[in-house]
Amino acid sequence: METISDKLSNNRKITYRKRRPFEKIVYGVIWLLAIAVLALVLYFIATILIRGIPAISWTFLTTASNPIKQTTGIFPSIANTLYIIFFTLLLSVPIGVGGAIYLNEYAANKRLVRIIEFATETLAGIPSILYGVFGYVAFCILFDLKVSLIAGVLTLTIMVLPIMIRTSQEALRAVPKSYREGALGIGATKWYMVRTILLPSSLKGILTGIILSIGRMVGESAALLLVAGNSANYMPQANVFAQMAGSGSTLSVELYTYATSRGRNDIAFGIAAVLIVIVIALNLLTRTVARKLNKK
Amino acid sequence: MEQNISIIGGKKAKSAVEKTMHIVFLVCGLAAVICVICMTLYMIVSGGPAIAKIGVTKFLFGQIWKPQIGEYGIAPMILSSILATFCAILIALPVGVLVAVFLAKLSPGRLSAGLRMIFDLLAGIPSVVYGLLGMILITPLLFRLQEQMGLPMGGSLLAAIIILIIMILPTIISVSETAIRAVPKQYEDASLALGTTKLQSIFRVTVPAAKSGIVAGMVLGVGRAIGEAMAVIMVAGNAAIMPEFLRPVRFLTTSIPFEWDYSSGLHREALYGIGLVLFVFIMIINVVLNRILKQGAGDRE
Numbered sequence: 001m002e003t004i005s006d007k008l009s010n011n012r013k014i015t016y017r018k019r020r021p022f023e024k025i026v027y028g029v030i031w032l033l034a035i036a037v038l039a040l041v042l043y044f045i046a047t048i049l050i051r052g053i054p055a056i057s058w059t060f061l062t063t064a065s066n067p068i069k070q071t072t073g074i075f076p077s078i079a080n081t082l083y084i085i086f087f088t089l090l091l092s093v094p095i096g097v098g099g100a101i102y103l104n105e106y107a108a109n110k111r112l113v114r115i116i117e118f119a120t121e122t123l124a125g126i127p128s129i130l131y132g133v134f135g136y137v138a139f140c141i142l143f144d145l146k147v148s149l150i151a152g153v154l155t156l157t158i159m160v161l162p163i164m165i166r167t168s169q170e171a172l173r174a175v176p177k178s179y180r181e182g183a184l185g186i187g188a189t190k191w192y193m194v195r196t197i198l199l200p201s202s203l204k205g206i207l208t209g210i211i212l213s214i215g216r217m218v219g220e221s222a223a224l225l226l227v228a229g230n231s232a233n234y235m236p237q238a239n240v241f242a243q244m245a246g247s248g249s250t251l252s253v254e255l256y257t258y259a260t261s262r263g264r265n266d267i268a269f270g271i272a273a274v275l276i277v278i279v280i281a282l283n284l285l286t287r288t289v290a291r292k293l294n295k296k
Numbered sequence: 297m298e299q300n301i302s303i304i305g306g307k308k309a310k311s312a313v314e315k316t317m318h319i320v321f322l323v324c325g326l327a328a329v330i331c332v333i334c335m336t337l338y339m340i341v342s343g344g345p346a347i348a349k350i351g352v353t354k355f356l357f358g359q360i361w362k363p364q365i366g367e368y369g370i371a372p373m374i375l376s377s378i379l380a381t382f383c384a385i386l387i388a389l390p391v392g393v394l395v396a397v398f399l400a401k402l403s404p405g406r407l408s409a410g411l412r413m414i415f416d417l418l419a420g421i422p423s424v425v426y427g428l429l430g431m432i433l434i435t436p437l438l439f440r441l442q443e444q445m446g447l448p449m450g451g452s453l454l455a456a457i458i459i460l461i462i463m464i465l466p467t468i469i470s471v472s473e474t475a476i477r478a479v480p481k482q483y484e485d486a487s488l489a490l491g492t493t494k495l496q497s498i499f500r501v502t503v504p505a506a507k508s509g510i511v512a513g514m515v516l517g518v519g520r521a522i523g524e525a526m527a528v529i530m531v532a533g534n535a536a537i538m539p540e541f542l543r544p545v546r547f548l549t550t551s552i553p554f555e556w557d558y559s560s561g562l563h564r565e566a567l568y569g570i571g572l573v574l575f576v577f578i579m580i581i582n583v584v585l586n587r588i589l590k591q592g593a594g595d596r597e
Contacts, residue, residue, distance in 0.1 A: 034395050226553065
């Protein structure tokens with residue numbers, strides 16, 4: 001039988017390492033997977049840009065499609081996307097930030113907080129197609145808004161609410177407790193404290209929430225297809241409210257229409273390239289904001 | 297936080313503003329709750345009647361969906377949705393966890409940061425763009441396979457599964473990575489001190505300790521996969537038949553936008569009914585997720 005001293009005497013150095021070929025394989029597999037996923041992303045992005053950029057031109061970005069001149073333009077859907085983003089933020093930012101303030105600063109009832117947080121999580125988990133069905137039944141039919149951009153705005157407001165609440169809550173949590181105590185200690189009322197101390201110090205966090213919401217809205221298609229329709233061939237009307245009351249498609253919905261019913265993949269790729277550029281820009285923006293936030 | 301500390305208080309105007317703001321914030325906070333309640337009610341009210349008219353068993357277990365002749369059976373769609381989600385998770389979960397391990401433990405910090413940025417980007421790509429890529433890159437790959445088997449060439453379940461895998465990967469990677477990073481370093485150190493190799497400590501100690509977070513990521517992925525509509529509608533072929541890997545399929549989600557424009561009457565109501573079924577699925581997933589997260593929080597304490 002081999003004893004310990006035998007083992008020690010077989011000229012093994014103290015730094016001897018057992019060979020583990022299996023581990024090498026596992027390392028290899030993990031590296032390979034990581035590289036494969038990375039390659040996939042780059043391949044996707046490259047494909048979109050290479051196939052999409054040829055379709056992009058000044059006319060493409062700034063005009064509406066013109067069947068007589070046979071030019072294609074996506075300006076109407078760009079305008080619709082911007083309108084929807086603007087009005088949705090107008091509604092969702094105050095509600096979301098307000099909700100976060102309530103959860104973080106006012107709520108004394110733990111049970112209520114738990115219910116609200118559960119509701120927020122639930123909203124975040126509901127897929128956009130169901131928001132579409134709900135928005136259609138509630139806003140288009142019941143509120144009699146018809147299939148319109150404004151119905152889209154109301155639907156998206158609910159959809160991005162969880163993002164706004166969560167990011168604002170995180171931002172509020174990051175504000176040191178001493179700030180609050182200091183303000184209250186010198187006699188500020190609660191609302192005054194919220195307005196002058198908490199909101200300014202959590203501004204950047206809220207900004208992150210806004211950027212994330214914009215990303216969600218830019219990419220949204222299923223819900224908007226149902227509640228805001230897919231017609232966007234005309235230049236936006238001068239009257240914003242008239243425009244909002246009518247139906248119209250955003251960039252993502254337009255992409256879907258071009259790729260499926262209109263069968264124009266070249267234009268679809270052009271829109272995809274525009275979307276990808278927007279998504280990359282928003283990502284970089286979030287990162288910049290986050291970095292500044294951390295520095296502070 | 298029950299500080300109503302205002303020793304100088306007493307000014308009525310001030311306290312009125314205070315009270316109003318308190319109520320305003322309360323309303324904002326309740327907005328999410330109200331939305332969830334409204335959605336639940338509306339989904340039941342709009343989807344319920346059709347299901348009742350068609351008959352619950354006939355609706356859920358009927359194998360034929362032909363609104364023209366009044367057949368509304370959504371079993372093929374339910375099965376397709378479940379099968380696609382299951383297969384997508386089956387592949388995305390191990391891949392996602394391994395990539396998360398790589399990001400959290402194996403790759404040098406710089407590289408991790410760069411990769412994370414790129415995976416975040418993947419999460420931000422709109423689903424229609426995935427659909428378009430699937431149409432151009434993935435479905436044609438399967439054409440030859442379909443041709444060999446004598447099947448019609450076109451969208452298929454397999455193409456949808458591949459797209460879903462790619463779409464849920466970023467979710468699984470980022471949630472799992474967060475979970476793995478949250479495991480206290482002492483666990484791993486203790487294991488290493490006992491003489492295990494790095495990989496052994498990772499897979500025997502760290503990953504099991506991060507289990508609840510990883511499961512949460514998986515459930516989130518399931519939710520995303522079962523709820524995805526626009527990407528899969530572009531690659532799945534949309535025939536309401538029983539799922540087979542290389543044949544076209546239709547999911548719960550895709551039947552809604554696919555038939556939306558030309559549906560009316562009972563047909564439209566049946567689509568609401570599909571919405572209700574999907575809603576029930578999602579709610580179950582949400583509750584499960586909530587449980588897991590709560591359990592995870594409990595474990596850590």
